[in-house]
Structure formats: structure tokens, C-alpha cells
Amino acid sequence: MKFLVVDDEKDVELLFQQKLRKEIRNGSIELKFAFSGNEALEIMEKSESEEVMYIFSDINMPGMTGLELLDKLKAKFPQIPVSMISAYGDAENYEKAIELGAKEFFVKPINFENLKVELNKIIEDKEPKKE
Amino acid sequence: MITKTTTPKIVLIQRFFFLIIFFLTPFLVPVHASAQSHPEPGLPFISTYASKISIAPRHVWSVIQTGRGTMCFVATSGLTELDEETWTQNYWYATWQAFVIYLIILVFLMFLINMFQKRQLLAKVHEENREKELKQAREIQKAHENLKTMQEQLIQQEKLASLGQLTAGIAHEIKNPLNFVNNFSELSLEYIEEIYEEMTKLEQSEITEDIRALLEDVKYNLQKILQHGSRADGIVKSMLMHSRGGKGIMELTDLNELVKEYVNLAFHGMRANKNPINVDIQLQLDEKLPKVNLNPEDFSRVILNLCKNAFDAMRDKTIDNTTGYLPRLIVSTREMGDKIFLEVEDNGPGISEENRGKLLMPFFTTKKGTEGTGLGLSITHDIVKAHEGTLEINSEVGNFTRFSITLMNTQNKD
Structure with missing residues (x-):
């Protein structure tokens, strides 16, 4: 199952890959990275788009x-x-994001415990469909 | 007022001098001048009448003259026709020329007196004006000083406001790198645990022992990085709270309940942390206290902050003081007219006058090392101000510190 992480900071890739190394190693998730909004759109428009969940x-x-x-x-x-x-966990950004259809809103510094809970939920939701 | 009363004074004096002229001039006329036969009609009558009442006829004449109100030199000018030469020799002082000179002298004198009086009046007016001006100047100076202090306060507020915006910006920017610091250090700690597990599979030797010891050091350092990163994160969070504000809703709240809940929370928080102290907590709550319009979320932070400060201060005193010191915290609420009072008093070491002024400034702290962010009281002050209340600090070094918050009694208003 493929995830796309969009962040302008390159270290985010390192952090995510290390933090989720076990999940990557056992193949339950696969990470893709984009360092700008445009790059993310390009990736999505390519054939890979079907795979990103x-x-x-x-x-x-x-x-x-x-x-x-x-x-x-x-x-x-x-x-x-x-x-x-x-990093901007204020009400304005939060409300705008939810209004535009964001599923969750995580505040930096990223709490990976919460993030993993969210990831597992997605995986559990999707896997029965795949089978 | 004064100028109205002084102007007639001059007029009065002038009148007085005119009267003097009227009365004096007849006396200057010689006695036998009037006794001699005189071309003016009535004079022989005057002389006989005067002899009858045995007074100098000039006196009678003078009375008549004054009554007529005519200048007497008219009469004397008539006299000169008789025996001009001898008369002018003997009575030079009564000639019309002499009277002209007298008049000139008199006019001159009057002029002088007038001048003098005018000058005095002017001086008086000047004095009054100067006093008025001085008074005004003093008032202006006072107003100017008021304006200056207000301006300074405004500048200070403006500075704080821009500082708030700046800190919000900085805080967010710092959050990003902090995110990495905290997460990578956490990650590395996990790795070290994994390395330990892997090492158990190796043959134990001196080398593995050395590696284990080194890893122990690295682990310790990583823990420190994580600890301080978390600390920085805490500071950033407080800074954001500082600049954000305006969250939560104002509602009618039972202040006593809020005080009970959060004083208790502060106490247990302190007991659960490092270096707990025993504190005698006394709640003196006004049972008839009406509900107060406040933002409970923000205001609970005020109570927590004030209690935390009190505990920290008293802890310092327990360390310094060994002679049976018992820390005591008194939290009281009180209703007085249209005001609600909340006081938090500790019997800690007190605050010096020098520090008292800086107490509400952001980032000012007396706490040693890493314990304080210097934002607690500044935030507290901001919250109280947002409630249109005031925060007052009373303290005596070595004895007590008392924070008094005054809020508007909204119930009373309705």
C-alpha cells in the first residue's frame, strides 16, 4: 500500500523512512515523497496515481x-x-483544512504514535477490499 | 475684577486733586486785595459782611468762589488792574502767571501720579499674568508628562504586540527543526535498543563490553537531546499561547469551583514533579460569590501559574531556611461592590522591589537555569487584562508575596 508524503524539507523523507522502517520492511506500506505541491501533482497524474492510497x-x-x-x-x-x-496548529488552519476535505490534521513535531494508529486504520480498511 | 476696582482709584485721586485746587486757590488771594475796593460787583458787600461776622473777607469770598465753581485767578486778574506793579511785587505768588505755573506743576504732578499708578497697575497685571502663565505652564508640563508616560506605555504595548507577532512567527519556524531534533533523537534511542538486542547474539568479550559502555553514553546523550528538545517545544508552545490568545469563550463561571479544582491540580502537579514540598493550603472562599463572566480555559491557567510560582518560591525558601519554616498558600475570593477579588498569597521569600517591576515582562525569570521560561506571569497578566481586570503584586522580602486580581462583577451590573 502506497503513501505519498509532501513536505519541502528533505529530512522528512529520512525521518519517515526510519520511523516506519518496520512497516516498510514487512511490506505493509510503501512511501513516496514529493518536495513541493507541483511535484506531488505530477506524481499523482502519472500511472502511479492508482497505487497511492x-x-x-x-x-x-x-x-x-x-x-x-x-x-x-x-x-x-x-x-x-x-x-x-x-507546525501551524492554530484554529484557522485547522478549520480551513477540514473544510477543504482533509481527513486528519497532525501538528508538528509529528507524534509518530498517532500517525501509526492512523496508518494502521487505513491499512485495515483497505486490505479486505484488496483480497 | 482687580482692574475694575483700580481704574476708579485713579479717577478718584484726580477728582481729589481738582477739589484741592478749588479749595486752595482762594486762600492764596491776599486779604487786603479783597478788602480794597474791587470792580467786581458784590465785593464791597462781602467785605462789610465779613467784618460783621469778624472773619477775613477772603474766606467768605472763597466760599462763594468755590460755590460758583469758577477759578479764582479770574478774580485776581481783575485785581491786578488796580495796583499792578506793587501787587505783583508783594503778591507774586498770586499772579495769574504764578497760577499757570501752579497749574502746570499740578498737571505735571497728576500726570506723574497717573503714570506711577498706571505703572503699578501694569506691574500688578503683569504679575497676575505671569502667575497665570506659570500655572498654565505647570499644567501643560503635567499634561505633557502624562502624555509622555502614556506614549511610553503605548510604545511598550506596541513593542509587545509586535514581539507577539514575531514570536508567533519564530515559534512556528522553530517547530520545524525541533520536529526533527525530537523525532531523530527518539529514533536513535530506538536504534540503540535494537543494537543491544543484536549484541546479545554476539560472543561476549571485553570489546562487546566496551561497545556496550559507549552505547550507554550515546543513549544518555540522546536522552538529553530529547529532554532539551522537549523543553524547547514547551517554550515554543507557551510563546504561541502568548501570541494567539482569544481562544475559548467567556461564560458565567463559578470562580470558587474553578479555584478549588485548579489549586488542587497545581498542588498535585507539584507533588508529582521533582522536589515536592509540603504546603499548607488554605482556601478562603466567599460562599456568596456570584458567578463571574470569564474564560475558564484561560483563567484556569492564571490560577495554575500563580500557584506554581508560589510553590517554586516557597521551595527555594525551604532550601535556604532550616528553622521550622512551613510553606503556606492562601487563596481567597471576595466580592466587594462591583468588583470580584481573587488573591493568591504565599509566605515565601518575597520579591525585591527591583524585580517587582520586571515581573510581568516576557522572558523575565528569577528561576535558576532551565526551570522557568519567564512567560508564566506575562501570560497571566495578558489573560487578566483580556478579562478587563487588574493584577497587583504586593510583597515583603522574607515574608510574603500576594497577587491580587480584580475582576468586574458582571452580576452586579445587570
Whole structure:
């Protein structure tokens, strides 16, 4: 099952890969990374798009912000859930994200315990369908 | 007022001098001048009448003259025709020329007096004006000083407001790197645990022991990184709370219940943490206290902050003081007219006057090392201000510190 993480900070890739190494190792999840909103859209528009099941996106990014990306993703791929990860955990950002159709809202520093709970939920939801 | 009364004074004096002229001039006329036969009609009558009442006829004449109100030199000018030469020699002082000179002198004198009085009046007016001006100047200076302090306060507030915005921005930017610091250190700690597990599979030797010891050090360091990263995270969170504000709703709240709940929470929080102390907590709550319009979420933080500060201060005193010191915290609520009072008093070491002024400033702390962020009281003050209340600090070094919060009694208003 493929996840797309969108964040302008490259270290996020390292962090996610290490934090979720066990899940990656046993093949339950696969991570893909995009470092900007445009890159994320490109990835989604390629053939891989069918495989990506879930998107995590940062909000505060240069160029396209996470909220703009969310809007575009929701228009093109309404079936794929998108969760936001942001340092700006204020009410305004939260409400806007939920309004635009975000599934969850994670605040930085990322609590991976919570993130894993969310991942497992998705996996459990999707796997029966695959079988 | 004063100028109205002084102007007639001059007029009065001038009148007085005119009267003097009227009365004096007849006396300057010689006695026998009037006794001699005189071309003016009535004079022989005057002289006979005067002899009858045995007074100098000039006196009678003068009375008549004054009554007529005419200048007497008219009469004397008539006299000069008789025996001009001898008369002018003997009575030079009564000639019309002499009277002209007298008049000139008099006019001159009057002029001088007038001048003098005018000058005095002017001086008086000047004095009054100057006093008025001084008074005004003092008032202006006072107003100016008020304005200056207000301006300073405004600048301070403006600075704090921009500082708030700045800190919000900085706080968010710091959150990102902190995210990595905390998560990577946590991750590395997990790795070390895994390495330990793997090492049990190796043959135990001196080398594995060395590696284990080194890993122990690395683990300890990583724990420190995580600990301080979390601390920084805490500071960032407080900073954000500081700048954010305005969250939560104002509602009518039972302040006594809130005080009971959060004083208790603060106490147990302190007991659960490092270096707990025994505190005698006394709640003196006004049972008739009406409900107060406040934001319970924010206001609970005020209570927590004040209690936490009190505990920290008293802890310092227990360390310094060995002679049977018993920490005591008194929290009281009181209704007085249209005000509600909340007081938190400890018998800790007190706050010096020097520090008292800086107490509400962001990032000011007296707590040693890493214990305080210096934001607690600043946030407390902000919250109280948002409730349109006031925060007052009373303290005596070595004896007590009392924080008094005054809130509006909204129930009383309705």
C-alpha cells in the first residue's frame, strides 16, 4: 500500500523512512515523497496515481501551499484521503483544512504514535477490499 | 475684577486733586486785595459782611468762589488792574502767571501720579499674568508628562504586540527543526535498543563490553537531546499561547469551583514533579460569590501559574531556611461592590522591589537555569487584562508575596 508524503524539507523523507522502517520492511506500506505541491501533482497524474492510497501533506511550503494542493487533489482524486501535517496548529488552519476535505490534521513535531494508529486504520480498511 | 476696582482709584485721586485746587486757590488771594475796593460787583458787600461776622473777607469770598465753581485767578486778574506793579511785587505768588505755573506743576504732578499708578497697575497685571502663565505652564508640563508616560506605555504595548507577532512567527519556524531534533533523537534511542538486542547474539568479550559502555553514553546523550528538545517545544508552545490568545469563550463561571479544582491540580502537579514540598493550603472562599463572566480555559491557567510560582518560591525558601519554616498558600475570593477579588498569597521569600517591576515582562525569570521560561506571569497578566481586570503584586522580602486580581462583577451590573 502506497503513501505519498509532501513536505519541502528533505529530512522528512529520512525521518519517515526510519520511523516506519518496520512497516516498510514487512511490506505493509510503501512511501513516496514529493518536495513541493507541483511535484506531488505530477506524481499523482502519472500511472502511479492508482497505487497511492493516502497522502500526507505539509501546509507551509514555498510555491503551492498544502491547502492549495489539498484543494486540487480533492478536485482530481476525491477518493484518496489527504491528511495535513503542520507546525501551524492554530484554529484557522485547522478549520480551513477540514473544510477543504482533509481527513486528519497532525501538528508538528509529528507524534509518530498517532500517525501509526492512523496508518494502521487505513491499512485495515483497505486490505479486505484488496483480497 | 482687580482692574475694575483700580481704574476708579485713579479717577478718584484726580477728582481729589481738582477739589484741592478749588479749595486752595482762594486762600492764596491776599486779604487786603479783597478788602480794597474791587470792580467786581458784590465785593464791597462781602467785605462789610465779613467784618460783621469778624472773619477775613477772603474766606467768605472763597466760599462763594468755590460755590460758583469758577477759578479764582479770574478774580485776581481783575485785581491786578488796580495796583499792578506793587501787587505783583508783594503778591507774586498770586499772579495769574504764578497760577499757570501752579497749574502746570499740578498737571505735571497728576500726570506723574497717573503714570506711577498706571505703572503699578501694569506691574500688578503683569504679575497676575505671569502667575497665570506659570500655572498654565505647570499644567501643560503635567499634561505633557502624562502624555509622555502614556506614549511610553503605548510604545511598550506596541513593542509587545509586535514581539507577539514575531514570536508567533519564530515559534512556528522553530517547530520545524525541533520536529526533527525530537523525532531523530527518539529514533536513535530506538536504534540503540535494537543494537543491544543484536549484541546479545554476539560472543561476549571485553570489546562487546566496551561497545556496550559507549552505547550507554550515546543513549544518555540522546536522552538529553530529547529532554532539551522537549523543553524547547514547551517554550515554543507557551510563546504561541502568548501570541494567539482569544481562544475559548467567556461564560458565567463559578470562580470558587474553578479555584478549588485548579489549586488542587497545581498542588498535585507539584507533588508529582521533582522536589515536592509540603504546603499548607488554605482556601478562603466567599460562599456568596456570584458567578463571574470569564474564560475558564484561560483563567484556569492564571490560577495554575500563580500557584506554581508560589510553590517554586516557597521551595527555594525551604532550601535556604532550616528553622521550622512551613510553606503556606492562601487563596481567597471576595466580592466587594462591583468588583470580584481573587488573591493568591504565599509566605515565601518575597520579591525585591527591583524585580517587582520586571515581573510581568516576557522572558523575565528569577528561576535558576532551565526551570522557568519567564512567560508564566506575562501570560497571566495578558489573560487578566483580556478579562478587563487588574493584577497587583504586593510583597515583603522574607515574608510574603500576594497577587491580587480584580475582576468586574458582571452580576452586579445587570
